[in-house]
Amino acid sequence: MTMHSVATGGGKNNSITLNGAEKYFGVRGHGVQALTPTTLDIKGGDMTILLGPSGCGKTTMLRMIAGLETPTAGSIEVGGANLWSNANRNVDALKQLGMVFQEANLFPWLTIEENIALPLKLRGVDKAARQAKATELCKLVGITGFEKRYPKELSGGMRQRAAIARALSYDPNILLMDEPFGALDAITRDTMNGELQRIWMETGKTVVLVTHSITEAVFLASRIILLSPRPGRVQEIIDVPFERPRDSSIHKLPEFQAIVAHLRTQLEH
Numbered sequence: 001m002t003m004h005s006v007a008t009g010g011g012k013n014n015s016i017t018l019n020g021a022e023k024y025f026g027v028r029g030h031g032v033q034a035l036t037p038t039t040l041d042i043k044g045g046d047m048t049i050l051l052g053p054s055g056c057g058k059t060t061m062l063r064m065i066a067g068l069e070t071p072t073a074g075s076i077e078v079g080g081a082n083l084w085s086n087a088n089r090n091v092d093a094l095k096q097l098g099m100v101f102q103e104a105n106l107f108p109w110l111t112i113e114e115n116i117a118l119p120l121k122l123r124g125v126d127k128a129a130r131q132a133k134a135t136e137l138c139k140l141v142g143i144t145g146f147e148k149r150y151p152k153e154l155s156g157g158m159r160q161r162a163a164i165a166r167a168l169s170y171d172p173n174i175l176l177m178d179e180p181f182g183a184l185d186a187i188t189r190d191t192m193n194g195e196l197q198r199i200w201m202e203t204g205k206t207v208v209l210v211t212h213s214i215t216e217a218v219f220l221a222s223r224i225i226l227l228s229p230r231p232g233r234v235q236e237i238i239d240v241p242f243e244r245p246r247d248s249s250i251h252k253l254p255e256f257q258a259i260v261a262h263l264r265t266q267l268e269h
Contacts (some may be wrong), residue, residue, distance in 0.1 A: 013079045013095040014044035014096065014173035014206040016065055020074030023060050030244040033231040037074055040234060044173075045201055046222040047207045051214065053267055057232020058210045059178055065208065066176050067094050079173060098167035102179040104159035106151040106166075112138070113147035116165045123170065138167035140202065142195060164199065175200075175207040181216070190248065193219055197245060214263045218256060219246060226266060236266065 023035040035057040042048050050058040054247055065068040065076060067089045076083045078093040107116045116137055117130035125133075138144045141161040143154075144167040167175060180196075181189040192214055200207050212215050218239055219226050221240045238259065242250055248254050 007143050015077075015079065016042040016174065016206070016208065017077040018061075018065075018074065019077070020048070021061075021064060021071045021076050022073040023057070023064060023069060024072040027207065035064075036231050036233040038232075038234060039074075040225065042206070042208060043223070044206050045204055046239060047197075047209070047220055049217040049221040049224045050208065050210045050227065051212075051217045051224050051263065051267075052227030052232065052235075054212070055230045056227040057230060058227050060232070061227075062176055062178055062208060062210050066097055067214065068099075085122065095170070096173045098170070098175045099170035100160075100163050100167045100175065100177040100180045102182045104151070104163040106159055107146060111148050111150055112143065112162050115151070115162055116169055117170045119166065122177050124251050133169055136166070138162075139167055141165045141210075155188070156184050157192055160192060161195070164196070168192070168203070168205075172205070174206045174208070175209065179210055179212070182212070189213075189216070194247065201244060213266070214260050215251065217263070218259050225261070226263065238263075 003142065018038050018040040020037040020039055021035070022035070022037040026031045038061070051060060052058050052260055060069060064071055065078070065083070067083055070087050071084060072260065078090075079096050081090055081093045083090055083093045106112075107118070110118065113131065113134040116134040120130045120133060134147060138147055141164050142171060143158055143161050143165070146154060146158065151162070154162070164175075164180070181192045196207075197220060209220065218240060224238045224240060225234060226236040227233065242253075242256070
């Protein structure tokens with residue numbers, strides 16, 4: 001199934017390229033092959049979704065792009081620069097990347113404002129500039145008024161908003177997200193999908209998001225990368241054609257339901 005995307009792409013400085021990137025855990029031939037040699041271009045400015053069954057290598061691929069896992073073979077380019085040189089990471093390439101995990105992982109002893117600004121503090125940014133950036137990002141992600149609260153005082157969805165704000169604090173070109181809404185209830189998850197779409201449209205970031213949810217993938221994606229069961233390989237690439245912004249009514253469209261049905265069939269097989 002091939003469809004034309006209407007989402008606008010960005011430039012080379014926020015693109016991602018995998019060139020034969022492969023991952024073994026353990027010794028090659030005796031360990032577990034998580035990802036077969038993969039060559040893939042992720043266009044700058046797109047919302048790219050990695051979709052597949054558990055254990056298919058989508059999180060491994062994301063972690064390799066994030067610089068958290070070393071490729072066994074092949075290379076990864078971020079913004080046209082090699083991310084890895086042997087087992088060493090390119091610091092300049094890493095600066096282009098922000099990461100959001102399934103759990104918000106906020107420090108409970110810091111306020112929301114302090115959590116968001118922490119990456120800037122670690123980079124030596126002065127307090128006034130950190131506070132100004134945290135205030136700006138709280139507005140962007142919809143948690144204005146909660147800057148002085150602590151994580152335990154916020155709902156799960158609001159904590160994830162803060163985690164997204166923290167990942168954006170140093171203005172990376174690329175936002176990597178590993179099941180960011182997987183721990184949320186269905187209604188909150190739908191709300192956060194809409195909010196993520198808004199944030200993406202306002203910032204123009206490249207987003208690469210891992211999910212198990214087919215409907216979440218089709219709602220959010222400019223492009224879906226469908227991975228096969230382990231060892232992971234790119235099984236299919238689908239460009240999603242719907243105009244932005246999208247809302248919940250899109251689920252009722254026959255075209256939406258057709259893509260969902262197609263992906264479900266592929267995953268079941």
